[in-house]
Amino acid sequence: QQPVQSPQAVILREGEDAVINCSSSKALYSVHWYRQKHGEAPVFLMILLKGGEQKGHEKISASFNEKKQQSSLYLTASQLSYSGTYFCGLDGGTSYGKLTFGQGTILTVHP
């Protein structure tokens, strides 16, 4: 089942913070976060694994609540380059790499 992301869209001024949530009705093994700019490929941001391990490549933080089957992505001191659509992808644990993506959250950062 497709994870549910909220909010669907958010508009920020540079320097403001944002939180994007991702929830699932099924047990999760890992949560993957990607950002996609218009006309471009999704770019890997972070993985959160069951048990608390995190792997990320940018200065973005996230949390993973296994009991609630939820993840949140925290964007602090937003920059213009943060604009794009953010997707969470879920791995139920039985299949490495078979990700089920949410519908996306559109983030727009204005000067």
Added chain:
Amino acid sequence: DAGVTQSPTHLIKTRGQQVTLRCSPKSGHDTVSWYQQALGQGPQFIFQYYEEEERQRGNFPDRFSGHQFPNYSSELNVNALLLGDSALYLCASSPGRNSYEQYFGPGTRLTVT
């Protein structure tokens, strides 16, 4: 270090035709996954290849098939194209069968008329 590459960039086909899309994984990656992304939606998993075999498959009909070559590159074939097959087709590669991190290519935009 080249990232994931895909060809062609854009493609226009007619209903009923067949299409082949190509993907070269990132250097050092041996696992390739294919996704379909409709406009305004998140990517949907089609299938994954590892060691030249289809390892997993999403909810896509048999019209969608693929192949992985010894050099880890991959092809996605779609037969009997439907209007609903119009989408961005993304290839993602990862290093090793148990790796979690997937890196996406720029995609192939397929339009079926």
